[in-house]
Structures are given as C-alpha cells and as structure tokens.
Amino acid sequence: MAEQVQLRVALAQVDTRVGDITGNAALVVDWTARAAQADAHVVVFPEMTLTGYPPEDLVLRESFAHASERALVELATALDEQGLGGTAVVVGYLAHTEGRGPAAVDEPPTADEDRPADANPRHGAPRNAAALLHGGRVVVRYYKRHLPNYGVFDEARYFVPGTELPVVRLHGVDVALTVCEDLWVEGGPCGVAGQAGVDLVLSPNASPYERAKDDARLPLVRRRAAEARATIVYCNQVGGQDELVFDGDSMAVAPDGTLLARAPQFVEHLLTVDLAFDPAAVPERREGRIGPMTVSRHVVSEQPVAPFEAQPGAVAEPLGDAEEVWRALVLGLRDFIEKNGFPSVVLGLSGGIDSALVAALAVDALGADRVHGVGLPSKWSSEHSLADAEDLARRTGLHYSVVPIAPMVDAYESSVELSGVAAENLQARVRGTLLMALSNQHGHLLLTTGNKSEVAVGYSTLYGDSAGGFGPIKDVPKTLVWELARWRNAYAAERGETEPIPRNSIEKPPSAELAPGQQDSDSLPSYEELDAVVADYVDRDLGMADLLERGHDPEVVARVLRLVDTAEFKRRQSAPGTKISLKAFGRDRRLPVTNRWRETLPTVREGARA
C-alpha cells in the first residue's frame, strides 16, 4: 500500500447574519480559532460567509460588494495576526470583479448604450465567490459556476458565472473549491475536477431546508464524489433568514460513497473529519482547459502533515420528519426575532390550535418570559375559547392577558352599517388593531398565526388575523399543524414535562368564531381534502387534468382552486414565514394579482389542428 497523506478538515456550520460583514468576519476568526484548537489543517465555512446568504439586492450596491472584497483581504491579515495563518480557511464572500460599472447616475441606463447580452445592465460583474486564505493572504478565489434561478433563488439576477477552477496543493493534498449549486449539476465543476485530478473538493453551501431535503443530499454528494473521484466536504449554513431556514446537515463523503462524518441539523456545530489520501490513486494531474472550465494549479505546501492518529468521524442521525419541521420552525422564528432585535413577541390566543402551536413554538424559541399572549373574546367566542387559552398560558408559562373586543366592535357598528363578511372581518381587524397597539406600545413583534391551508384559500382577514411581522406556520398545512401539536406534546410527555398544548385545542373542531356557531367546515372542505389539493396545485403546480387524474373530488378541486386563485392579493401583503415545503407562498411562488387564468379541462376546438 502506498504512503498516505493525511489532513484534518473542520466544517464550521455557522449562523451568519445577512449584511453584517464585520460580525461575520469576526465569526470566521472565532471558529477558525476553534478549528485550530481541534488541530484542523483546513476549515470550511458556508457560502457567502462574509455577506450572509441570501443578500438579495444588496449585491447590486457597489459599496456593499467593495466592503465584502475589503473584508476578505482584511480577514486574511487578521487571521494571520492572531496566529491562525497556518490554518487554511475556505470562506464565501461577494466578489466584485471587473466589468461595466453602474450606468451614469444622471441618465437612465438604457438611454445611450446597448445592453451587454444576458447580463444585468445596471451593474458590474458581481460573483458568488469562495476564497482559500492561508498565511495572511488570499491564495485563490473561486467563482460559482452554476447559478440557481428557480424557486426562491434569483442568482442569475446577481452573479456572473465562473469559468475557472483553481486547485491548491495544501500539505501535499490537491484541493478544489466549488460552491453550492455546482454540486447539483452532473458534468459541472466536480466533473471537471475529476478529469483534472484532485484529492479533495471543499464546498461551501447555503442550501435552505425543505422537508425531506436531507434525504436528497447524501445521495447527491455521493454522486458528485464519484464524479470528482475525490472526497467531498459539504459545509452548509444554519439559521433563519426571512423566509428561509438553513438546517446545516454538513457532511464529508469519500469517493467510494462512504459517509465519513455528518453534522447535526439546526445547530451551529464544528465537525471535524480526518482524511487520508493515496497520491497514487490520482493517475494524472492536469491543468488548462478542461471542458467548459480552465483549471489552474497553485501550491501552498508540498510537505504532508506529520502523521497523526485519525479519529473516526461523528455521524449524526437525521431527525424524524416532525421533529425536523419543529426545529426548523423554532430556528426560523428565533433567528427572525433575534436578528431583527425584538425583545419579545405578542400574539392573540383564541383557544384554537393555530395560535396554541405558534405560542408553543415561540416559547421554545425565546423562553416563556418573552412571549405575551392576549385573549380577545367577542360575543361569538365559545366558552372553551378563553378556558383553552388560559390552559395554554398555564402550561407554557407565557404572559397572559384578556381584552374583550365588544366596546370597539360596538363603536364601529354605531358609526357604519355592517353585515355579513364585513361584520365578521371587523372583529378580526379590531383584534389586529389591538395587538398592533400592544406591539407599538411595548416593542413586541406581533406574530400572525395563519397556516398554509388558510393562506392558500384566503381564509383570513387582511389587516385582521393576518396582521403581524412574522408568520411562523405560514408554510405549515393544517393537517401538519395537528401532527406537530401531537408530536410536541408526546415529546414533552416522554421527558416527563408538561404537554404545552391543551388537548382540547387539538381535538375540537376548528372555528374562526366570527359568527354564531361558525365552523371552518361551513365554508371549506375537510382539511385532509384541502391540504391534498393545495399540495398538488400549489406545491406541484398541477393543472386541472392532472389534479383529477390524481383522484381529487372535482367539486373540491374547483372550489379550492377558485379560492387559491382569488386570494393572491391577500398573500401579496402577508408577513414572511419560514419555508418548509417544496413551494412556499412568497418568493417561491410569484403569481400576478391581476390574473384571469382559471384551470379548466382543456376543450378541443372543433376542426382545430392541435
């Protein structure tokens, strides 16, 4: 057996903050020190570490891009000054490469010159970049080649794709960099790396959580490791950013597909993995043009590290589905609150399951002392409403108060004549106004408690129950709301803790309680039926023919689609909430408000040639 070359690699699965270049650079120094403490030779950070991800239109601000470039150079210096220059650091950043600057400010950019083909005409050439830092300097810069531009991603709006693959020899190991989406493409940079001949691919990622996505990642990384004929180290960020939550799930996979190490989900974590390479296993090491890319080779150090006793990598088990969703929602909520500097949250407690679940999430995210629940009974509220809300408050320990809404409702109704839906909505808006008043008076963030089923069909009052700065369960269908409530109670019971959610809130039939004896089932199909149609129509974009082929009741489909289509104006004004599904409402699904399209079965026109 040939002599082996070793390397200890650390994966810094950190929670960065969008726009906080200074803070993120400090985070890199801190975690590099921890990696050095663990005797790692190289540490990998997530995609766009310095800017946070996704920075959205900040990318188009030249001052921001220049600050990112400056911060990268200063970071290399700072690491070296703190004695960390010997640890190689792979860090993501926003690069601002040569290109046309923004158009002259006094003229519209379209006035006097043609646009460069297929580029953003208003800005230079920003890149989604990763750099390898060592010994106080920026050794190489890699520019992401494959730019996702679907779902929540707009990277074609921002970045120019890279065409170069630098390979760095570090302690005798040839290391290539790729960034996130590059890993999802067969024949992409990993294929080029495979042809060029490398030992190791280091990949910073910012891959948002979706249910079951962790099931896709490992097979994906395995395919790329085989294609690259190299070990792949995949470091994903963790944390919430507006609609997105990142679960981490960082891992290292050998060329033969062996999972060497895997980080736990939804927590910051330093994962180390000890690797050994057989230099003879790479038959040829090439440079120059390979496929669509140009490979260059760089040397930091030929000398292998002194042999050390390799430790087996830790392999975290992925979480079960319900726990995974729960932790995603808790982290998405917590990070929105903490990163935006809110001291506390407030929400209306109806005694129903949605507000109970949001309250339990908020207590898990912030602790009971930062959560304020308000009962807002009306004349149509049932007896159990207040009792269940009080029970929830007792179980979770949140702050609880009650403000009956009758005096306000009466004042409006004495001033203007209202009936039907207008009168129902009034009650919801009085509640929204009261909660916003408490938010303004005390600095609480108001949480809105609408679930995905309601948001889909517009079963909510604009500026009423939809009021709020964040919607923790906006992407959670009602059937999953119940499932999560049961899971959370069972989780508590297993640990001998109080079940946070009153069983009555879980078991009673859902009602908006805006009219006497009202139940959701008066105006909606069963949530089982509704959620199944929403999953197919919204998440999977199926048309009428496919929906019927999937076995849905034609009448239910027609009803649900009409509601979904006409509720777009409400969703356009809704608060952000954590995405957990294949397609969440928000950036992920961009439909016009003004839209005449309605799904029908295609009719074949007489005499038409199709």
Next chain:
Amino acid sequence: MAEQVQLRVALAQVDTRVGDITGNAALVVDWTARAAQADAHVVVFPEMTLTGYPPEDLVLRESFAHASERALVELATALDEQGLGGTAVVVGYLAHTEGRGPAAVDEPPTADEDRPADANPRHGAPRNAAALLHGGRVVVRYYKRHLPNYGVFDEARYFVPGTELPVVRLHGVDVALTVCEDLWVEGGPCGVAGQAGVDLVLSPNASPYERAKDDARLPLVRRRAAEARATIVYCNQVGGQDELVFDGDSMAVAPDGTLLARAPQFVEHLLTVDLAFDPAAVPERREGRIGPMTVSRHVVSEQPVAPFEAQPGAVAEPLGDAEEVWRALVLGLRDFIEKNGFPSVVLGLSGGIDSALVAALAVDALGADRVHGVGLPSKWSSEHSLADAEDLARRTGLHYSVVPIAPMVDAYESSVELSGVAAENLQARVRGTLLMALSNQHGHLLLTTGNKSEVAVGYSTLYGDSAGGFGPIKDVPKTLVWELARWRNAYAAERGETEPIPRNSIEKPPSAELAPGQQDSDSLPSYEELDAVVADYVDRDLGMADLLERGHDPEVVARVLRLVDTAEFKRRQSAPGTKISLKAFGRDRRLPVTNRWRETLPTVREGARA
C-alpha cells in the same frame, strides 16, 4: 432606380389581459380584422399576446403553457375561417418545447436526479415566443434570445433562450422576427439579421413605462435598424398589469434612421405604415449558422403586392413629462380596477395633497360616480382638513361622506393604555379598519394614498393609512405629487374646466395630523432634500461615499438611510402600485427584511492590504 416592393404593415398596440388566453385570442382576431379593413398585409401584436405579459409563475404551469400552444394553432384556424388568412399575423405566445417534464409528483425534484445545468430543474423548456400566422397555419416560430433578468424582469427563471432566426418571404419581402429585449442588445438577433440579409424586422414588445424611457426607445430602434440594415417595426403593448404600466409608443424606423410612424402613448391604437423595399439593396441573402444563431428561410409568397399609393405614416409626438406620468398613473389604476372587476373605489380624504391627488386620478380613471371619498376627522384634525376634503369632493363630483373616528379611538383607549407613536398609529388604524369595512360592505377597492417619499422612509402606519389593495402614487415622490397636482389643475384651467384639486391642499404644509400641531417637517427633512436622497439611494443604489460626493447633507443622508433601511418590513406588506421610476419599491427592489448592512464611509484598516 430598381423596382420597389411594397408592403403595408399594421401595428396593433393593444391592452391584453394576463391569463386570459381566450380573450386575448379574440382580441387578435378583432384587431386583425381592423388591420385587414385598413388593407394591411401584415399585422404585428405585442410580446406574449396570447398569455398577456408578464405571466410570471403561470409560465411554470404546464396546463397554461399547453393552453397557449393550443390557442396559437386554433387562432391560425380561426383567422382563416373568418376570411383573415390572407393577412399575415405576428403574435406573441408562450411556447412549451421539448425538454424534461416536471419532476415526478411524488418525489422532490432534487431527490433522485441531477439538475440540468443553468435551467429551471422543475419544468420543461418554456419559451417566450412569437409566431407568424398565415393562411390558417403557423408558418414560423421564433424564440426570444435575450432574456432580461434584472429590475422587474425574471425571464431567466422562466424561459430557455432561442438560437434560431427564421426568415419568412412574404410578398417578396424577407421578414425576420425578434422579441423585445433582443432589440436592446448589439450583436443580437438584429446583427444576425443584418448579416443574413433581410428587408424587415418585426418586433413584438412588452416594455414597461418608466419616466423618460420614450426618449431612449427611438435612438435604440435606430441603432438596431442600422445594424439589421432593415426597417424595424416595434410594437409595444399598452395597459396596466399590477405594478407595471405599458405606454405603447410603437414605431417604425427605416434602416437610415428615419422615423416612419409612431403611435400615441397610453391608448390602444392601430398604426399603419406603408413600406417600400428595394430587393437589390440587400446584397446577399444567407442561411445556416451565422454567429451564435441558425438562420432558416421560408416562403409564404414571392409575388409582390399590387402597387398601391403609399400614405405618409402618422407620427405622434411624445407627451411632456408631467402629462406622461399622469396618463401612466391613470391607466395603471384603471386597468388594475377593471381587470380585477371592481365596481368602484373608496379612499380616505384628509384634505391633504396625497389623498386629493389620488382622488383626482381615480376620477380621471373611472369617472366620479365610481369614486367614494370618506372624511375621517379626529380630535387633532385641523379646521381646514374637512373643508379641503369637501372642496375636493365638490370640484370632482365624487361621493363624499364623513365618519368621525373619536368613538372608536376612545373605545380602544379605554381598553388598553397607549401613548406616543402607539396612540398616533391607533388613529390611522381606526381609519384603515373603517375604510376596509366600507370596502367589504360595498365591494369598493380601497386605495391607499402613500407616496414614494413616505413609502421610502416608512412614514406611514402599517394596516392604517397603508391599508388598501392598490397604491396609485406609491412610486411618485412627494415633490412630484405637488408638480402633478399643479399640472392637472393647469390642464383643467386651459380647457375651461374646474381645477380638480383645491389650491389649499397644494399649498398648505403637509401634516399627518395624528398629534396636536404635528407637521411632516417635525420628523422628516424637507421633501426636496428627502426626494433627492431617495432618488440617489433607492433608484440609483449609491453608497455613502457616492451620496456625499453628490453633495447631500451628511446628516440628512444618515437620517434618511436609517429610515429607509428599517422600513423594509412595512414595504414587504404594502399594496402594489404603478411603477414610473427607474427603480420602484416592489419586484424592482428586493432587499431582505433581516439585514444588518448600514451604509458608512469605508474605513481602511491599519495594515490591511487592499
């Protein structure tokens, strides 16, 4: 002089509806009949005529793309059946070409296969297409090559770029098609057409209005006509679609840059232009690979049309800036209301300039009988508030009523303790709730009256004065609000009509009247200063160094930027409004809510290598 070949071309500058494939196809038949009536040999419609533009994520729905494809074929048949098959029709549509279908519905699309490079992994291969129809059949299909993906455009999200340039001989004239953005690129399809040798380029467009954009269009089309060595017929759509309004401004330009005809802005219009070609002026007519495209040649008819007496083309003068903006706002508002089927609108009238301007716009858009204004005085309202609102109602003839808000405000304040901003916001929210109650009760669309200056700095109450389904002046800075009011009054005076806007509303100092003696200048810089900073920071994306270099007061800049940066959460929940500027809030500017970036002057770190 060689014998000339003639052609009469019609430009159908129409107002399509997004999603209304059936209705849009009927519109094409109708306007083709009008073109035939005018003895036109070919008629050109705007970009994506059949689907309307922009269809946004409808493109990703296979049922929609298939319906568009079917409608195209049926349209060719229908035209022929109605005796219009002899008129060539160039129509835009959504094509669904071969490609991977959507992923299997039971599995996440990322689970079991790699993504194709740089394509939307979830869908097939939609194209932004234009077809030439003649004699009952689809003669050629052209796929847009250059896909705008900046500002409000997301075309890289939706479409696969085309690589083929079909050229059709029609009555002995060689005609090439291009679509919209293709015209903005030097060396694009027009350059290829110039090398291939064509007589005429027909270009369907959907180019949204921005101030001064019409000044850019003519020079642009002239550059492309020179490059194509051919006459360019540029047909743009007209009408409002959510945030966008399209001004038309269709035109025909000869290879030497002569403007042959130009349509008026903001109205549907059939423009005809008589063209004459010298076949010998095209030295060579090639096909096959030219640059990045493949040119094919097709023949509908070699036989020139019978000689006719050419009429000089009509050349409409572009409107002045204020009138142009006014008409853009009126059309954007009218189309939002009509296309969404609202019978009427309601808005709060404060006596101030913003609500007065929105009321005047609404009356111009809908007629006074469909506009309902409500005075909502509080104990802090000044005497002139109600008087000015009444004066506005009298001048415009809109429906007017008054609902004092004190009873509701008192009811809230008896239930919860409120002070400062919380008490100010309460008044605005009581007004919002009352107006929404009237909206729900009577079916009015509620208009929100915030201007761009307020929206920029968050000088509004969420769910209060920001409540509403559409914001007609959302992209109009306060200084332009005054200018438009003065212009509209002068326009009325010139015609001997009543000035719609009370002079007192224009001349009094602006105030939100939420606290005693309150004026906007208590919390904001002057609107002249504010608007200048917003134009540079928001519209032009300048950083701190550039802002100071432009001569703004550093203290004002610091104050305005802090306000703009922290108001993102309010804008995320705001109603759509018509874009008139280089960069409007909405799809045009996508910033994170959670965002730590604050503009400061760059500091050079000691010892850093930059």
